[in-house]
Amino acid sequence: MLVAVAIGVAPAQAQDQFPTKPIRIVLPVPAGSALDVATRAIADELTARWGQQVLVEARPGAGGLIAGQAVATAAPDGYTLVGGPASLFTILPAQKDKLPIDVNKDFAHIGMIVGSAVLFIAASPKLGISTFPEFVALAKSKPGQIAVGTNGAGTLPHFAGLVLEKKGNVPITVVPYNQGGTMAAVSDIMGGRVHATIEGVFGLRGPLQSGDLKLIGQMALTPEPEFPNVPTVAETIPGISAIGFMNLAAPAATPEPILRRLAEGLREALDSPKVKQRYADLGIPIRNMTPAQTKAFIENEQKVWWPLVKEFSPQ
Template structure:
């Protein structure tokens, strides 16, 4: 049966009214969700075992958020595969803001380049909330390496290609890939010795079994202060306040060199922007707390805190950088 043009027009108009009504209800629901959030406990997934710096950050910040919101904030450890097990869990969680990830350089930047069959997309499957902290790595050596500064180390390494070694907590870690970046930037050839964690690498460094390593501040600072190892450079753009006498790699003759270990909050993609904004605001307010500033600052962390869009842009740049390093170095995971 052929419909009259007037009747067809009326049907079309009704259809558009239904579409716009649905959109209006959706937007209204999202706004209400943002206003009432949170109304139940929040989980922060830490993709590593309890006791590490990521776990410590999540618990300290979670405690303050729970006080502000009057809702429990539960830290859940889901370790495995360099942080990608926990990250994948959050990527597939309900995007309601109640399941968050404390992501790190490895799980939310390096993994995109390192694992060809990664079960999630670091750029598409998460909504960045805020970077929490960052920290440069420290290039340290033992007393057997007769180099008083970074330039002298490079001269020695160029004179004996493949003679000097550097350790890391494992293949594909930020410490390993920072070493690969260092070789590419300086034109030297060193031998990478992977360990299962930083403790083994540090022990062998002090014992003379390896020559150098790029280490986390928390790991290497006690041994630097004890005079058991020596710091040659830090990998940030600026000198670190805990090692003001130690220059950056960039200022030591290799401009533009920067490698940071960072940690930040993510929600699953599709989470309401109102909820993301509320989470970002409260997390950043928590980071301004004198207690948080002192606690993590004294442990070598640089307190960050930024907007979701700033964090997103930062991650995009990180993915590009580490993808180039992985490709040019041929680095492989364990």
């Protein structure tokens, strides 16, 4: 009997002591991107709290499938996690009918690294416009000549551009940057090769502050409080919005005590003064969500985006 009790207690003790070795967070976004920087801020805080390294590994490509599959097939022990943006959880599954992973069955949600980040349209001041209605008028006067550079094909900014073009009937040319993402697009805007981009404002902080970009529209149904003077796209094209996020998730079979430990750690990290200051410096909103709230948020985004992705996916 004593042996049986000892054996039964051992796994619980191991979970209480979690983590006992380094944790790896795999991201489907480029190193140095705003979502990568935010995740590294969380990783540094968890490293300090837990006394075990929390490492961030950037593995972009295939709309998030490379990173997602690496984590979905990893040992469900809490030591391999994914930072999943909209491209992985809301865009990719609607694009492809047969995937090697099922995002709604192969992951257990932990919480949000970045939640509810409205996408903005930012344009070069050289266009001579200040608002989204002026942008639409310019595009209609030059059909196909106004190029909007976005993050890579299959990402939320890319599909936000396609929805703007096709559902909104704005005759722009959407150019996804599969190498370098938004940062490469911004570089080409400064070089005059494209004219605008779509991204969370935190990913555009530098060029906005330097005056190389100007916010002309926000893809929200109601204005963000921080940007009351930037018109919403919905004022011109009703119903169009795009909200970015970065979810932290583990393989689906990860034991519940370990998931609770991870969720607790993420919540405490987001509440820490260091992370709050780092997010404020980056312009990244903090939205602390429970695993259940995270799951519900993603399910709602899937209901919004899956029909749009299926309708407007490039053939």
